[in-house]
Amino acid sequence: MSISSYLLAAACIATLVTMGLALMRAGLGPTVFDRILAANMFGTKTVLFIGILGFFTERPEFLDIALVYALMNFISVIAILKYADFRASKGQVEVSHE
Amino acid sequence: MSSLALVGAVITLLGALICLVGGIGLLKLPDFFARTHAGGVTDTLGAGLTLLGMIVLAVAFDGPLDYRILVVIKLVSIAVLILVTSPIAGHAVARAALEQGVGMDSIPLEMLQKTRFAQDIPRIQLNGDADAQKAQCAGCLDSLNKYAQLTSREQQNISYLRPPFTESQAQAFEAEHQAILDARHRFATRDFLPAGLDADAVMLKIVIEDMNAQLAQEVSS
16 A cells, blocks of 8 residues: 555544544534534535545545535535524524523 | 655645544534634635645546546536535524524623623523523413414514513513414404405406416417
């Protein structure tokens, strides 16, 4: 294995660790907006992880999947934000505890 | 591998490490809005650098030229997408949280009274204690129950009165509540038409007028 393969493997591991940290924040976050922020970050890191993995295994065809997932992540974050905002406006969701 | 591939791998690793810093900041920062900063800033910078490193790697890749150009085009489009949508999503989250009054308990009281969250100060002071909030004013429990039974459309219509947490809000809500019940009754009994008209006849007339207009349009064309 060459040096650049080792470096790409380190980048893979760093991105995976970041995804784990985002999941921890999604579990911990006292407000619902913390969790939405963490989910957005998780999606972005997934896109990067797919890209790095494609280059690590020398198959850059994975970038198609990354492109599609980048779009889906954005749309889903906006959709769940509207839902959370709607429920919080109804007063049913205590924002600081949910 | 060539040195260009090494440079690309180093840039990619740098981008991934910046993303890691952002993830650590997401965990350790104390306030919600600070976390949006950690998430948003390091997300765009880390993603940009990572994708730039991958572009350099793709250029250093040994393969046919058009294949490499395709890979570079895909990477550029992913980069543009992430750099455009990630700040938008972060802004939307922060703005929604501001509208809901997140993190208002770390702002001094006299500053808060000058903003539009002044009416939420009782709720913010009791932040986190739902029972204390609800029991804060005597007449509030009834108003809260009535508020919870309104439909979402009606709640949005009186959204200037949040779920009533203070005496004044409860009194204002009672006045509005009777008006809402009257409106519901009038809609159910089809009382919204001018006197003397029949609802079904009015709707039938509208349908017939629509059909005549469509027929005239078809005849003339």
